Amino acid sequence: MVTILEINKKFKGLRWKLVSTYLLLVLLTILLINAFINESLRMNYVNEKKVSLLTQGNIIADRLSPFIPEINNDYINENVTDIVKKLSIELRSRVMVSDINGRILIDSYDTFQGQRLNKEELSLALLGKNVANQHYLEMYGRVMYVSVPIVSRGRILGAVFISSSLEEIFSTIKITMQKFMLLSFFGLAITAFISFVFADIISKPIEKLTEAVMRMAKGKFNQKVEVYGDDEISRLGRAFNLMTTKLDQVDKQRREFVGNVSHELRTPLSSIKILSESLIHQDHAPEELYKEFLKDIDSEVDRLNKIIDSLLYLVDLEKEAIDLDYQLTYVNYLIEKVINSLRPLADKKNIRINFVEKIKTQVMLDKFKIQQALINIISNAIKYTSENGQVDIELDVDKDNFIIKIKDTGIGIPEEELPFIFDRFYRVDKARDRKSGGTGLGLSITQQLIALHQGEIHVESVVNEGTTFYILLPLKATV
Template sequence: MKIKSISFKLGLWFSTIFLSLLLILGFILYGVFTNFFTDYIEQDLVAKGNNHAQNLEKQFTKSTINHAIQMEQGVSTKILITNNQYQIISSSIELDEDIIDHIFLDKPISTGQVIENDWKNHEYIVSVSPVGENQGYVYMYYPSSIIKEIIFVMSLLSFISSLGIMLVAFGLIGILSRVFTKPLLTMKEATLKMAEGKYKQKVPIHGRDEIAQLGNSIQTLGEQLQYYEESRNDFLAAVSHEIRTPLTYIKGYSDVLSKGIIKNREEQEEYLQIINKETNRLSFLVNDLFEMSKLQTGKFELTKEWTSINDIMEKIISNLKPVAEKKGLELWGELEEDLPLLYVDIRRMEQVFYNLIENGIKYTNIGGISVRSFSKRDLIGIEIKDTGIGIPQNNLPRIWERFYRVDSSRTRKTGGSGLGLYVVKQIIESHGGTITVKSTENEGSIFTIFLTIDQENKSRRNR
């Protein structure tokens, strides 16, 4: 069966690591304890043998030998005493072939030492200590069975302790894995709801670690998706309105003209002007949509050439001046002479200035719009200032976003898709420039553009 629970996988993974480490630690402790215990027994055995040998060296008689044998009665260790010819004088241990084999030494010794410590394969650990100058030998024996029993008991206790530790650890791992995976499951539920279209989700995860950051990112993503969804819906509603209104005018007046139900030539001219105006309105809307599409798909390309920025602005001012005058507004330019040429996409720059100046005309009822060009160090600046209704301060940071409109009601009055300023900003930034805005409600707005003059531009000055 395929395991799907991440908490189970995490718990299994941690448990495997913990169990492996516990086994490794157990083997290490087993080796350390065994070596330490057997070393202690060997040293104790040699010390006892040396002690008996020193006593026998003073008086190597039957009474002292019997005394040594009696001292080892009722204790774990056993003793065997031989002369210098390895003949057994006395012993507290039952003799067998293994014991007899250990009596004969390969070479004489001058100090006590262990001659057998393989407790796993032999019945005793054996040490030998010489008595005086070649008087005899004292053999000490420690039963291997005692070592095995002690190590078995210690291993059993270790196993039981380890089992208890494992059970507690597995319980803690299970709890911790659930604690660790709970935020992930919460984020999973949030993303599933987002997939259903419920973008704005609250992800209750606190802290500053990576999981908390991921939760905050998902929550922020949901808020952004919700915003774009609402903006898209508003945009579609606005575009539908923007398209429906001119189409209604065009269809209505074209029907009147096609049926010939007009009173005079002046009325015909009026209808044709309305159709032309609404056609232009549709054309601007479609152009904004087309530009946005190219920006989104990465197909936005610039066709640059050397030109005077003043020439572009004079053309736009000339084209829009009648529109401003029709509304009772002034439109004028204050253009600094002898500015260096710029390497720009002329059509795109016309689109920028046309959009900004037309916006100024749309949202200005009294006063006018001024267009100023100037040089500032290695920059050429263009300032478009109006005396219109202005933009609220809390809306200023968002006017460059796609589909964003400051006020839907005023947009319906003036028209607009919420794409113009987004496209303007993209065009300016694609030329390496910047655009900023300052605005005060009921006083007007100032849009300022800065474009860089490079060394080649400077060399073209006054050409």
């Protein structure tokens, strides 16, 4: 049962569809050509025979015309009969000669003399026509009747009637056609073989792809198929390889992300655990200690909340589930507002903030989201700059964008770390940067916010000299 099913499945495959289609087409062509050749051979041979018999008939009629009036003379009759019989053997046909009344004077087969021959062809010939027709006789098969008048000085004296078998012609045609059919089926076999090989070339890669997809369905994303050439199937193969590479990357990122999140959440949780345990195991701890530890626990809880809020926000941003609320915004004022809100932070470290307005501009943007992005970048600039440093902010414009440049005189970012700083949870100095209160999500969120506005963010940095961020936003937003 299983094997029958399997065989059934095999014969339903693409390969068999291709092979059977090819074979059907070739077979159809062969049959058509066969019918065509058969028909034209038949027409050709039969026509040739007809023309030759008519010619011969006329020649006989010409030769006999002087003798017809005296044919009843025994001597003449014998001579003429001899001639007719010779011609009959030459033509391999039965030849008869009739008088004007349709009575047979001479029959090369000697059986019809003196009788009336009732044939349409003979009657027509006696009316002066050259006639040739095909007939089918039970006894002899296909025959051709040809009849021509015997004319002397414009008077019809009688007619020549020739009956010739066509079977020889048809058997010649049959033999030719048999040879042709044999050749055709040999060609068909070759077609079958070639189309089978060809179909295999087509179906093999598809089978391989299907197997790879099935393995992917089981969770193994790092599938690759071998690709040769540049046809539709190999392009599909290349697209498949590209897709699996991307999927594999996404899968790795997902694992990494889950790992990072767990790690980030565990750090404050372990602090809380340590703090609470040490209180539990201490008898008669002073109230101040309780207060102090509870304050630490509280700030760790705040931190947990901050991480979770940022994460949820980032997930929404990446899903593009957040709609932008475009409003005509005076950018210069927006930047000033952000600077003012961060000034207390900068003052604590005696950091000067300069704002250079090269242009004054109003554009359509979601002001709260851009404000949030600016807070992230400028607070980083303050956070990662030591005391008495400086932060320069500049608003400028090029052909399509307005550009906000934020330059600090801080610790800088090593060149090899630059490609990663927009990654989630990425921090250059893990321990110190966490202590500074960050979540490592600020730049990721900022990048997403800018991308939602069809803008770009770039960074340049030199360690111990400072970092410059460039935010480019389109002047004409596609709202």
